[in-house]
Amino acid sequence: MKPISSITDHNYLELEQVASYFFKKQDIYSIEPIGNGNINETYLVKLNTSTLKSYYILQKLSKKAFEDISRLNNNLSIISSHISRSTIFTNNSLPSPQLHCPKLLSSRISGNNLISFKGEKWRVLTYIESSSNYEVIPEHISPYEFGVGLVKFHLLLSDLPLQNLEYVINDFHVAHKSLETYDSLPLNKKLSEISKENVKRVLALNRLVQEERSKAIIVDQCIKRKKLNLLPVHGDPKINNFLFDVDSNKIIAMIDLDTVQPGYLIHDIGDCVRSIANKSGEESSSLDKVFIDLEILDSFLNGYFSIDNPFFTPNDFSYLAHSIRSLPFELGLRFLNDYLYDNTYFKTLYKDQNLARAEVQFKLFLSVDSNFTCIEKIIQSYRGSM
The missing domain is CATH 3.30.200 (Phosphorylase Kinase; domain 1)
Incomplete structure (x- = not known):
């Protein structure tokens, strides 16, 4: 021992x-x-x-x-x-x-x-030996490889019958459900229990949630109208769930498969972009450094669309930018909800960590929103490749 x-x-x-x-x-x-x-x-x-x-x-x-x-x-x-x-x-x-x-x-x-x-x-x-994963993209790894790895994973599971998979998390990536949870919180009671500085932080996020919530549920509305196909997806394709071969720098596995269940391709893509295209990472200590890197986004999509995916539909193209925008909002809201519920879901190392995580995700949401037209143009440039 x-x-x-x-x-x-x-x-x-x-x-x-x-x-x-x-x-x-x-x-x-x-x-x-x-x-x-x-x-x-x-x-x-x-x-x-x-x-x-x-x-x-x-x-x-x-x-x-x-x-x-x-x-x-x-x-x-x-x-x-x-x-x-x-x-x-x-x-x-x-x-x-x-x-x-x-x-x-x-x-x-x-x-x-x-x-x-x-x-x-x-x-x-x-x-899985002889492999490495990362918290932010290192210089020797191209974002292109994340796109290739994710589409390969999607295609690998594409012929797995949905009825064989059980739902492990209900309403996963459903923004309006997270909003319902938030709306039911006794916010004033929680504000009376935290420091004045944190009250200011929570109220700032509350204003953002109320002003921008309609943008977060566009994909939910699309799903409700049955415009997207239900397929096996990873559910949590963040940067550190990709394993790279240490010699070739190619992806050889996706791990943390507990969230694999029936879902939507654009949720997976949006969540992956949320994770890899913010170079400061999910635990950034400087909000000034939190923004979506459009070059990383473009390289990632270039990798994803380098392999033909017959399951990616015109409606997926139409709503992908909305998914890229809604995923940081949805995760930011989940972090904020957990903070207001006394950190019962996500592991934390310190009391205010989920509040800090929420601020990072909402800052990323604002960056995506301000670049939304450009993001749509990048996505549409790949439409002819499918």
Whole structure:
């Protein structure tokens, strides 16, 4: 056993006990935190045995985010099996490299891929080695590659029957539902409980929400009129959910597949743009540095539309700019709602973090809105390529 300094001895012993449901204790060399996810707790398990792979992912799943955690593993098993059987790469329908998928490990004790420990649910996934992910786009990686990776993922799942996937999050990326939650909040009560400085910050965001809310629900209205096709989508294609091969700098996997469920392509594209085209990142400490980079957007779309996607329709083109605008508004509202509900959904390191996150997303929304006509022109320039 090799405890890691960032984990207390007590916590390490608990993690080791959980991991021992999947591995023999004498084979566990170390367990350490990995990643910066806002929902689940994720750890890298290193083994010192030659009979198994060296690294695995151990996760504690969030009961706050997911109503029925068993659905996550059911979906992941279906997705993993579907990807492993797909011939879309071997028959040259898609360019290499092939996309891989983390696989669930079964407990050596119960045979189940989900175990309970002290009231929490845990699982182990295979680790995709020789890969890297990023919080912001590094200089040696082109935004083009994110577009290629996302369209390959969409096409890889395009023949997966929707009825095989369960909904893990209801009303995901539905802006008017987040607005309903916000409208039902006892805002005045919350304002009486926070500092004067934070009152000013919340009231500024409140004014923005009330003035701009109609722009956030345009895609919702389009969906209600059944103008978009329901397809398997990732649901959370933010920058750090793309894994790059360390040698080729090509995407070899998309991870954090808990949000894969029936959804809409333009939600995935809008969410990916929201994440990669803000070079200051989601946790930016300077709002002056938060804006949409149109060159990154153009390069990303160039990658996405470099591969023919027959499922991307004229209506998708017509509403894509609206999705790119609504996704930072919707996430900003979710962060603000969580702050006003005392941080019960997203993980936080400090009390006001969700308020700061909300400010970043709403600033990005304003940047997208001010560049909306230009964004529409960039999108329409790719219309002839499909």
